[in-house]
Structures are given as structure tokens and as C-alpha cells.
Amino acid sequence: GNSVTQMEGPVTLSEEAFLTINCTYTATGYPSLFWYVQYPGEGLQLLLKATKADDKGSNKGFEATYRKETTSFHLEKGSVQVSDSAVYFCALSDTKSTFGDGTTLTVKP
Amino acid sequence: DSGVTQTPKHLITATGQRVTLRCSPRSGDLSVYWYQQSLDQGLQFLIQYYNGEERAKGNILERFSAQQFPDLHSELNLSSLELGDSALYFCASSDRTGGIAGANVLTFGAGSRLTVL
Numbered sequence: 304g305n306s307v308t309q310m311e312g313p314v315t316l317s318e319e320a321f322l323t324i325n326c327t328y329t330a331t332g333y334p335s336l337f338w339y340v341q342y343p344g345e346g347l348q349l350l351l352k353a354t355k356a357d358d359k360g361s362n363k364g365f366e367a368t369y370r371k372e373t374t375s376f377h378l379e380k381g382s383v384q385v386s387d388s389a390v391y392f393c394a395l396s397d398t399k400s401t402f403g404d405g406t407t408l409t410v411k412p
Numbered sequence: 413d414s415g416v417t418q419t420p421k422h423l424i425t426a427t428g429q430r431v432t433l434r435c436s437p438r439s440g441d442l443s444v445y446w447y448q449q450s451l452d453q454g455l456q457f458l459i460q461y462y463n464g465e466e467r468a469k470g471n472i473l474e475r476f477s478a479q480q481f482p483d484l485h486s487e488l489n490l491s492s493l494e495l496g497d498s499a500l501y502f503c504a505s506s507d508r509t510g511g512i513a514g515a516n517v518l519t520f521g522a523g524s525r526l527t528v529l
Contacts, residue, residue, distance in 0.1 A: 335516065346414060346502055346520035347455075392455065396516040400445065400504075404454035 305330040309393050309403035316383055316410050324378040324406045326367075326393030335396040336360075336369055336376040341405070342389045350378075350391070383410045415439060416521035418503050424527045430491040433524045435503030437484055443467070443506045444486040445518060446478055450499040461486055493528045500525050 310325035328336065335354045339347040351360035356371035365380045376393060388410045393403040415438035425431055437444050446458040457470035461480035472478075475493075480486040490497060504518040 337517070339518075339520075346416075346522045347504075347518075348414065348520065349517055352517065400457070400516060400518055402447075402455045402457070 305334070305395060305401045307393050307395055307401050307403040309391075309406050311404075311406070313407040313409060316408070318385055318410055318412050319382045320410075322378070322380040322383045322387075322408065324391055324393075324408070326376045326378065326403060328374050328376065328393075328395050330374075330395055333371070336367070337394040337396065337400075338365070338367055338376070338378050339392040339394060339402075340389045341392065347392060383408070385410045385412055414519050414521060416503060416505050416519050418501075418521035418524050420524055421522065422525045422527075424529065425493060426529055427493055427495060429493050429528075430489065431493065431526065433488040433490070433501050433503075433526075435486045435488070435505075435521060437486070437503075437505030438519050441505035441507050441519070442484065443508060444480055444484070445504040445506070446472075446486070446488050447502040447504065448499050449502060449523070455502075458488070490526070493526075495528050498526055498528045 306329045308327050337352045338350040340350045341347045351362040353360040353369035359368045367376050367378045390405045390407050392405045417436040419434045442463045445460045448456045458472040459478050460468040464480050475491050478488045500523045502523045504520045508516045
């Protein structure tokens, strides 16, 4: 079946550091790919998405590029802020929207 | 406010009891998904309904059941509760049936935190 594998956390960075959270997937066909973010005490919310190969999703300074050849969708941000501290989930769109295990990011001032 | 409403927000109960969690999807969304989030198991898909019909089933225990009503709200029933059932239960909705074709964006509620003592 389809699966999503995320970089294990937790990840701790200083403010203004560069962020990469790795995500790879296994799927039949060509799924849509997503990053969701969960802030403390809240539900998940969509951060960005890409629907086909080589698409780049972007939002709030975060970016991820759909790489079919490496079956990856790594999340990046050039300069993180304390307010980016959250849990980040990579997901793909199939009959049950398969999610990775989540990566906890803590950004320190 | 995401538009997905879950009640109750918090629930504390004892082992062996039964509880019902309720979800109202975002206006216009026909699909409802249930997920369980626990500390050691991440986000686990339980079940999906589309317009009243079950569409996909995940790792849902036999002690758990769900349904989606004609007004599209959904209920997740958890019975014979065990300590290990303590978790956050999320409901999400979308306007699609699912499937790989197309970007099926899920809108999540704030969750129901269940504590079994």
C-alpha cells in the first residue's frame, strides 16, 4: 500500500536557521503531495501542496518540490522563526490521505 | 476556525465505558475522515465516509464504530474503553471522495481529547 516516510524528530533550531524536513513516499500512480502543520493545541492545517511532478508548493516562506524521480517532497524554509515551532506532517492524497508520523520542530530565540 | 466542529473538546471517562464523539464537517464537504493521534503512534487513519456511505477503513478496532448521518455530521463511537484508547481524535472533512487523482485537501477540526482512567 501507499506510505509516507518522514525524517525523524524532534528538530531543534535557532531562529533564522535553515530548515529541511525530509519526506519520501511510496505510491502507485501519481498522487498529490501535501505538508500539514499542527500548532500546539490545534488541529492540522494545510501548509502547502503540489499536484504533479516538478510542481513547487509554497506558503509562509516554506517550500517543497514534488520530485518524481526520487519520490520525495522535502520541506524547506530559509529562515525559521520561533512562531514556526509546531509538528509538520507530510501526506499524500489517496483514498485515505496517508500521513507521515510527523516531525516536531522547536525554534529557539 | 476551520469550519469543522468537534465535540466534546475534552472527555474523561473510566475503563469499560462507552463514549460518542461528534463531528460536523465544513459547509459543502461531503467526506468525513476520523483519525486517532497518540503520542507513540502518530496520526492513525480510522475510517472515511462520503455522503453517508463508508468509503475506506483503516486501523479501526472492532470496539469502535462510526456513521455519517443524512445531515452529513458524523459520530465515532468508542466502547469497552481501555487505557490505551486515550488519545486525540480528529475529524477532517473534504469536498471529494478521495482517490489519487486530484488534490484532496483535508480540513481538520480541533480534536477531541479522550482520557481513559
